Amino acid sequence: MNKIKVGFISFAHMHAATYLFSMLKRDDVEVVGIADEDAERVRPYSVERGIPYYADYNELLSQEIDAVVICSENARHAEITKRAAEAGKHVLCEKPLGLSEAEMLEMIRVCKEHDVQLMTAFPCRYLTSVRQAKEAVDAGQIGDILAMKGTNRGTMPGGWFIEREKSGGGAVFDHTVHVMDLMHWFTGSKVEEVYAHAETLFHDTDIDDAGMVHVKFANGVVAVLDPSWSRNRTFPTWGDVTLEIIGTKGVLNIDAFAQKNEVYSDVTGKAAAWSFWGDDMDEGLINSFVESIRNGKPVEVTGEDGYYSARVALAAYESASTKRTVQLKSQA
Secondary structure (H helix, E strand, C coil): CCCEEEEEECCCCCHHHHHHHHHHCCCCEEEEEEECCCHHHHCCCCHHHCCCEECCHHHHHCCCCCEEEECCCHHHHHHHHHHHHHCCCEEEEECCCCCCHHHHHHHHHHHHHCCCCEEEECHHHHCHHHHHHHHHHHCCCCCCEEEEEEEEEEECCCHHHHCHHHHCCCHHHHHHHHHHHHHHHHHCCCEEEEEEEEECCCCCCCCCCEEEEEEEECCCCEEEEEEEEEECCCCCCCECCEEEEEECCCEEEEECCCCEEEECCCCCCCCCEEEECCCCHHHHHHHHHHHHHHHCCCCCCEHHHHHHHHHHHHHHHHHHHHCCCEECCCCC
16 A cells, blocks of 8 residues: 655644644554754654654655645745645645635635645544534434534633734634534534624733634524633643534534543642543544545545634624624635
């Protein structure tokens, strides 16, 4: 079996390491290089594992590789994705896909023009509880969806995430996209109206760390989402992903990280910790990406999926600023 050859571009985002480990588990994948302008940041993953290092990602793109995984700062997603597509490489891009609607649509266009796959990194689709809930909804077990309530409440990541020119926004941008993608997926519809608040409530920063995003879908479903960095450093884990789906025949509740044990250890002190034992969502994402490339099938989470979710977050900022409902047009 010929191995799929993959390169990694930037370890700025913390998910890069887990994606790499998932790739290395597969016998049919060869990680041929890691590109990052910060050599020390990737040394534990490149030099110490015998993976070639490139200071310039263009040098990596000139190698004989099939695909790249992009985990750069959000502001660089578009530039790197388009260069990768022009080099004929399939792309798995960390979320949010881009910083503007025009930028994301251009990424999608360039990838299609060069006949390469563009997958958005939404690993929450590969959580066991999420997939089982999707099967239940599709089977009609709760009837037609009427409304949804979701949360993505995490710990403030710091670093470039709170530098607006690199991140594009704070918690509302960072945490809206994951659950909004699930909402799009469950309803099979797209958001057409957004009304939101964005505030700084929990940290001494110049960027939002809390918000409330209200949306209406084209099929009439209404939903509300809490995307925040409201978990402090002593919280047992980095955050949560929950979704309550109200249907005409019943209600379905998803607690994405409920498969966990409570750990009390003298090694770490008296604070409790959670040890998650469920399926690895990052591994599920990577496996899906690799299988799509190997079998020549469309990726499960497309660039368009990334676009539709990120534009809701962008509209949320517009709504929070103007204190008005924002109407979204059909695109992509």
